[in-house]
Amino acid sequence: MTRPHRDRRREILNAALTCFLERGYRATTIGAIREASGASTGSIYHFFANKGALARALLDEAVAGWSAAAAAALDPDAPADQAIRESVRGLVLWGEANTALLRFMDEIRSLALNDPELAEVRAALEQGQTLGAARFAHFARRREVRPRPWPVAHALMLGPAYSYLRLVGAGNEPAPAAADLLAEAAWAAVRAPAATSP
Amino acid sequence: MTRPHRDRRREILNAALTCFLERGYRATTIGAIREASGASTGSIYHFFANKGALARALLDEAVAGWSAAAAAALDPDAPADQAIRESVRGLVLWGEANTALLRFMDEIRSLALNDPELAEVRAALEQGQTLGAARFAHFARRREVRPRPWPVAHALMLGPAYSYLRLVGAGNEPAPAAADLLAEAAWAAVRAPAATSP
Amino acid sequence: MTRPHRDRRREILNAALTCFLERGYRATTIGAIREASGASTGSIYHFFANKGALARALLDEAVAGWSAAAAAALDPDAPADQAIRESVRGLVLWGEANTALLRFMDEIRSLALNDPELAEVRAALEQGQTLGAARFAHFARRREVRPRPWPVAHALMLGPAYSYLRLVGAGNEPAPAAADLLAEAAWAAVRAPAATSP
Amino acid sequence: MTRPHRDRRREILNAALTCFLERGYRATTIGAIREASGASTGSIYHFFANKGALARALLDEAVAGWSAAAAAALDPDAPADQAIRESVRGLVLWGEANTALLRFMDEIRSLALNDPELAEVRAALEQGQTLGAARFAHFARRREVRPRPWPVAHALMLGPAYSYLRLVGAGNEPAPAAADLLAEAAWAAVRAPAATSP
DNA sequence: GATGAATGAGCTTTCATTCAT
DNA sequence: AATGAATGAAAGCTCATTCAT
Numbered sequence: 001m002t003r004p005h006r007d008r009r010r011e012i013l014n015a016a017l018t019c020f021l022e023r024g025y026r027a028t029t030i031g032a033i034r035e036a037s038g039a040s041t042g043s044i045y046h047f048f049a050n051k052g053a054l055a056r057a058l059l060d061e062a063v064a065g066w067s068a069a070a071a072a073a074l075d076p077d078a079p080a081d082q083a084i085r086e087s088v089r090g091l092v093l094w095g096e097a098n099t100a101l102l103r104f105m106d107e108i109r110s111l112a113l114n115d116p117e118l119a120e121v122r123a124a125l126e127q128g129q130t131l132g133a134a135r136f137a138h139f140a141r142r143r144e145v146r147p148r149p150w151p152v153a154h155a156l157m158l159g160p161a162y163s164y165l166r167l168v169g170a171g172n173e174p175a176p177a178a179a180d181l182l183a184e185a186a187w188a189a190v191r192a193p194a195a196t197s198p
Numbered sequence: 199m200t201r202p203h204r205d206r207r208r209e210i211l212n213a214a215l216t217c218f219l220e221r222g223y224r225a226t227t228i229g230a231i232r233e234a235s236g237a238s239t240g241s242i243y244h245f246f247a248n249k250g251a252l253a254r255a256l257l258d259e260a261v262a263g264w265s266a267a268a269a270a271a272l273d274p275d276a277p278a279d280q281a282i283r284e285s286v287r288g289l290v291l292w293g294e295a296n297t298a299l300l301r302f303m304d305e306i307r308s309l310a311l312n313d314p315e316l317a318e319v320r321a322a323l324e325q326g327q328t329l330g331a332a333r334f335a336h337f338a339r340r341r342e343v344r345p346r347p348w349p350v351a352h353a354l355m356l357g358p359a360y361s362y363l364r365l366v367g368a369g370n371e372p373a374p375a376a377a378d379l380l381a382e383a384a385w386a387a388v389r390a391p392a393a394t395s396p
Numbered sequence: 397m398t399r400p401h402r403d404r405r406r407e408i409l410n411a412a413l414t415c416f417l418e419r420g421y422r423a424t425t426i427g428a429i430r431e432a433s434g435a436s437t438g439s440i441y442h443f444f445a446n447k448g449a450l451a452r453a454l455l456d457e458a459v460a461g462w463s464a465a466a467a468a469a470l471d472p473d474a475p476a477d478q479a480i481r482e483s484v485r486g487l488v489l490w491g492e493a494n495t496a497l498l499r500f501m502d503e504i505r506s507l508a509l510n511d512p513e514l515a516e517v518r519a520a521l522e523q524g525q526t527l528g529a530a531r532f533a534h535f536a537r538r539r540e541v542r543p544r545p546w547p548v549a550h551a552l553m554l555g556p557a558y559s560y561l562r563l564v565g566a567g568n569e570p571a572p573a574a575a576d577l578l579a580e581a582a583w584a585a586v587r588a589p590a591a592t593s594p
Numbered sequence: 595m596t597r598p599h600r601d602r603r604r605e606i607l608n609a610a611l612t613c614f615l616e617r618g619y620r621a622t623t624i625g626a627i628r629e630a631s632g633a634s635t636g637s638i639y640h641f642f643a644n645k646g647a648l649a650r651a652l653l654d655e656a657v658a659g660w661s662a663a664a665a666a667a668l669d670p671d672a673p674a675d676q677a678i679r680e681s682v683r684g685l686v687l688w689g690e691a692n693t694a695l696l697r698f699m700d701e702i703r704s705l706a707l708n709d710p711e712l713a714e715v716r717a718a719l720e721q722g723q724t725l726g727a728a729r730f731a732h733f734a735r736r737r738e739v740r741p742r743p744w745p746v747a748h749a750l751m752l753g754p755a756y757s758y759l760r761l762v763g764a765g766n767e768p769a770p771a772a773a774d775l776l777a778e779a780a781w782a783a784v785r786a787p788a789a790t791s792p
Numbered sequence: 793g794a795t796g797a798a799t800g801a802g803c804t805t806t807c808a809t810t811c812a813t
Numbered sequence: 814a815a816t817g818a819a820t821g822a823a824a825g826c827t828c829a830t831t832c833a834t
Contacts, residue, residue: 602794
């Protein structure tokens with residue numbers, strides 16, 4: 001008995017997201033998604049190769065959402081100053097508004113280190129790092145930031161934001177001006193020292 | 199047929215740690231620990247209530263190891279300057295030398311958010327936060343650091359270190375002077391501005 | 397590799413009944429039912445939530461079978477005389493022909509007092525008591541039977557039948573006219589004294 | 595570290611009884627008895643060959659207690675009238691005062707049908723039947739009771755009492771004069787018809 | 793008498809995935 | 814596009830019992 005649907009795929013994704021955010025990725029079973037979506041097991045596997053593919057699809061959407069929030073940071077000609085500040089600010093604001101989603105991404109990142117089913121996700125995350133590294137190298141060549149190995153640079157700029165959001169996701173109260181504060185700190189941590197004029 | 203042992207409990211813990219570090223917590227089965235330790239299933243459960251209790255015991259040891267590495271940071275009368283720098287430095291050096299263990303701790307932290315079996319672990323982690331917050335408040339009262347909400351302070355000081363170690367754990371090359379660099383940055387990010395003299 | 401079946405659910409129930417009757421409920425493992433039915437573990441749990449649900453389904457069928465045997469007793473307008481005699485007679489005859497099934501029901505009843513997995517079964521049994529009590533109260537209002545608290549009435553009417561069947565189930569020889577004898581005794585034990593005419 | 599005890603065996607039995615009555619025989623683990631008694635696993639097995647032996651020992655005591663309650667019934671020369679009445683009365687009164695113990699005995703009886711560990715218990719129960727049968731045959735020879743196959747006689751006399759006590763054990767309210775009522779009914783159900791004089 | 797570490801077969805149940813219809 | 818019956822490996826864990834000390 002096939003019932004009509006606008007978009008089964010969409011329904012499944014929505015249901016999966018709800019489940020993942022509520023209980024986490026591991027604790028979410030295909031059965032739970034089946035019930036939450038109203039779709040059959042077969043339907044789910046018709047659209048998604050496996051559970052990992054569902055996570056992948058949702059993460060792609062999430063990343064898109066966050067990128068939009070930090071759009072300014074993506075302009076390749078923007079000054080480092082603005083790009084970095086906006087990037088961090090965008091991340092923090094988006095993260096404060098999407099704690100459950102961020103927690104989900106964190107779980108996935110963590111699991112991806114061991115779970116072959118999430119290999120694609122791992123690849124995507126690593127690619128993001130490559131882009132970031134290139135971006136930072138560009139700023140360094142323009143002498144806007146101190147040259148730093150990428151892992152250190154990334155840590156200095158985004159580490160506090162992630163750390164902060166992780167605490168908020170674990171139940172801590174958000175701090176009023178966190179986004180601005182962390183954006184400022186990120187920039188302060190990597191900016192090149194002012195050229196001393198004669 | 200009971201065979202004699204020096205310390206069955208120890209053997210089990212060692213085997214469990216090996217498995218956890220190699221494959222991760224979730225991917226490690228009791229059966230794997232059984233085989234790696236030579237103990238029987240029953241013995242494992244004789245000493246540990248469940249898989250989570252094994253993780254808990256190992257984490258306690260790991261934390262002890264890292265605390266030793268950052269011993270100076272624990273002296274309540276040490277100047278903030280030194281306490282914070284040494285704390286971060288110790289964490290980074292220990293983390294660089296124990297990447298697999300840190301990855302394990304990260305997985306556990308992530309899973310603890312959803313898995314009731316790891317509830318105790320979550321509690322322990324939260325307690326660690328409480329202690330850190332008290333420590334920081336102490337420094338703030340002494341005007342050595344800027345007053346900041348704890349989540350922000352924690353993020354500014356330790357966020358970069360965790361972020362950096364996470365990248366190293368995921369395969370990135372360690373950077374030569376990372377420990378000093380991150381220690382310095384941590385202090386710079388929270389220190390109180392020099393009192394301006396008249 | 398899915399093979400076609402007339403009715404997997406039925407096959408599983410049949411196999412489960414066979415096992416339960418042969419070895420008892422507790423001693424029957426899901427593995428035994430799997431082998432006896434040819435179904436997979438997963439199939440069994442696809443149709444039945446747990447072992448208790450299997451027992452429940454079989455008991456429902458057994459009760460239906462016995463009710464059919466005592467159909468006359470269910471006519472609400474039948475005289476108490478006939479209803480009670482037939483009810484007991486039907487129970488005894490059915491029980492003599494289904495000793496193993498009765499033993500199984502007895503085991504379940506006994507276990508249901510402590511095993512949460514059999515909570516539903518307990519509820520069903522209690523409901524049966526409620527119906528019987530109502531029935532008896534009806535007869536009492538019509539002055540066909542002496543008024544008695546239900547536990548006593550139930551005991552006087554059905555206690556001997558159950559006791560007898562329990563002995564037969566434990567290996568004693570069935571007695572030739574037991575059904576009629578016990579039916580008669582049941583009626584004699586509860587009937588109202590003849591109204592003395594002037 | 596051996597601590598002194600008046601009677602370890604006794605402590606273990608008491609603890610076992612408490613557990614059995616609270617949770618039932620199957621649901622009681624040796625571990626539970628260990629904790630409740632304060633004895634070690636080894637101690638328990640020092641005194642009792644296995645779990646079944648514990649049940650056996652407790653049942654023996656229980657039977658002794660009930661026999662004492664129905665002492666009069668055991669006088670071989672007592673008239674059937676009195677022996678049967680007192681026997682049933684004693685059983686009911688004792689059962690009303692020891693519902694949990696009776697429930698335990700019922701569980702054991704039920705399990706003994708399938709569980710080899712309880713074979714001894716089964717033998718003891720069957721022996722009780724043999725004694726009862728001999729007793730009844732004696733009365734029949736004296737023409738005090740109608741001749742009946744033992745299963746039927748047993749059912750007529752004791753069936754109601756057991757049925758009633760089972761209901762009380764399952765939570766029904768005890769009925770005020772149940773003991774007398776059931777004793778009377780037991781006698782009425784088996785007594786020989788008054789010899790009709792010419 | 794007393795201890796408790798050690799055993800290991802065996803249990804119920806879960807769940808991602810397949811595939812005939 | 815959709816269904817849901819069927820699969821079966823694998824998991825975590827229990828527990829009566831043994832036995833060296």
